[in-house]
Amino acid sequence: MTVSWFLSRERSFAENSLATEMADSRRSRRGHLMAFIVFFLALFSTGSSTAQVPVLMWSTESLPPVASATAGHITSNEQLTAFLSSAFGSGPHTVLLFLQDKLSKDDFTIFGGVFGNKQDSAFQNLEAALQSSPSSLTLSALEWSGSSALPALLQERLGVSPVLVDADTLSHLTINATVSNLLLINLPYCTGLHKSCKEALRDNDEIIGEVLSTMKAKEVPYTAIYTGLQPSRVISEMSMSNQPMGRSLLQTPAPPPVKPPIMVNTTGGPCIMLWAQNLSVSLSSSAPWIDLATETPDTTGSICNTNTSLLVLTYTNFTLSFAMSSRMYPVSARNWFTLDLVQVQSRGLTASFNGSRAIYAPSEYSFHCQSVTSFRDALLVSNNDNTNTSEWRVNFVDFQIQGFGLGNETNFSYASDCAGFFTAGIWMGLLTSLLMLYIFVYGLHMIMKLNTMDRFDDPKGPSISVPQSE
Template sequence: VMAATAAARVRAGTRRAPELWQMRWLLLFLVAEAAAATEQQVPLVLWSSDRGLWAPAADTHEGHITSDMQLSTYLDPALELGPRNVLLFLQDKLSVEDFTAHGGVFGNKQDSAFANLENALDLAPSSLVLPAVDWYAVSTLTTYLQEKLGASPLHVDLATLRELKLNASLPALLLIRLPYTASSGLMAPREVLTGNDEVIGQVLNMLKSEDVPYTAALTAVRPSRVARDIAMVAGGLGRQLLQKQPASSVIHPPVSYNDTAPRILFWAQNFSVAYRGQWEDLTSLTFGVQELNLTGSFWNDSLAR
């Protein structure tokens, strides 16, 4: 009986083996598809000379992926209520890591490759930062803007822009391909970004001198996949896209869980807990503590605690 049972198990296992392999290949395919999809997001930065187009709460956190439907809910109010002149700055490659690696540290524009962009966001009555937008939404953005404005896109550069006479009441969709992207292979990423930022600054200064109301967007065709600088992040300089740090705030080093390298980094300006209606500020007991108890923390490829 035992031999017959074992043989039956072997035969059953033999029959199920192709099914198991098919399942494994399907899982591998789905994982590969998911990995490819996660690489197809780019940041989108919006700002306007009009006030009240986006609520501050509309800013999304890094890690959230904005779909095409969500993007339309952000764009519709700006296109229906805001200026009729819309500028689309389109780079070849851009990722949120470009901002964290080459942007101004805690609002210091002197060391930033995005000085003009950051200044525009500071001065804009309305602005919106979307760290990760789905590639499909970006690929159809020009067509979407054209349909909403009822105007064909005009491919312009600085020379042709000077010759245009923009009218506040007539819709215009200006597509500006930032020039340094096509031949950037021999240039350092920071030089590419700085050159593009200078073009943005010149265009905005031109509109300002002519007192032309506008809404502008900066995005890219594909991500640049710039790797995060682990040393910079571990040193407490990591920040969200174009995030500003008030000069008066205390910068706490992160809580870091390591094995062979930093695996989990936890930041907070304030860490407090409530117990029986009483709040206790644990910030000074959590950050900058040499012997913090991290018992129970762990990290692997699928889970971090």
């Protein structure tokens, strides 16, 4: 009952705020537009656990009106299609699609800074564009089912293919306003490896500001759309039909399935296996990280025999190669394999990294390491003399590889981990235990050396006499 009362109060407050805002002047509406958007997104953030992305749209021309959505409403693709049909039904249009890799409603409430310090907001240029535009629209929740449908819908409604541009190429691009144009600006999202989410969103906001300034200088009317390719925060939704009826205590959803390792098979069975949570590549110190582990690679070109193994992973824009060798070391009287070389190929350029000094294990074992990088605590040493590839970096998270001794097994052998046994924590524990043991032994020794006194009177004074009575 308390939750229902709270939701009704929230809904009434939102309706009263909207009525008051409509009664104000147009200048006042623009001034509070972004604040209402963030409140709108925060109000609907608990309405449903279905994956969704927000859509912000503004235009130098008028947009068709949209009925006010009820609390918790999720805009379907059919409703979006109907709106785009009315918005771009006739005449040429120039559309700027700012498509971010990931975007959710929480990004506005956490990094917007609308209710706090506006100078600290990560969306200052976006706020200014929404405030100054004659017409705008906010869809707080657009249903998402694996991929963004907005680029395909815009391409269908405008009848043109998207043109990938950035702030620099747009300034040199000639835009014909008499025909429809769909300009796509890709924006990265934070990966946690080189900058925080707020810094990444602030950089994207600066790109939006540069693009809008260029369009203003060209005096071309446009409609801008800011959305995400996928949500940055997805809440898993459990189907009620698949849940058992009745009581359940401390019930948790099943963990997501673990992706299988990459395996190279020959006539004799598996010979190379690799698994990694992330296989990230960056082409410069300021470029965003590209995770190749999300794609399924082609292993054509991989070879393996008793002494050498070569794993070739071909992706859409990159090719990763892992060269391994096995040798006999008389000192240990066993074969050891080393990861001699890791190569990254892209755009006709090749970067090489040497890993033989740090990445090794017995040939019948696999090698595992939580972090294999080329830039911090590097296990891979760059061999790049070319200036075009000298800043290329790689980062492998939860990395495990085996190139020998698999036989007919489909699982990794015992893993030789890169972390040594005597870590800093173990050394601290050993030293602390030795110090406590020393204090205990010293105290026990002092106690054992104590002697009991044989007299309790003063030996220098007169002796004690006890008179006897008859």
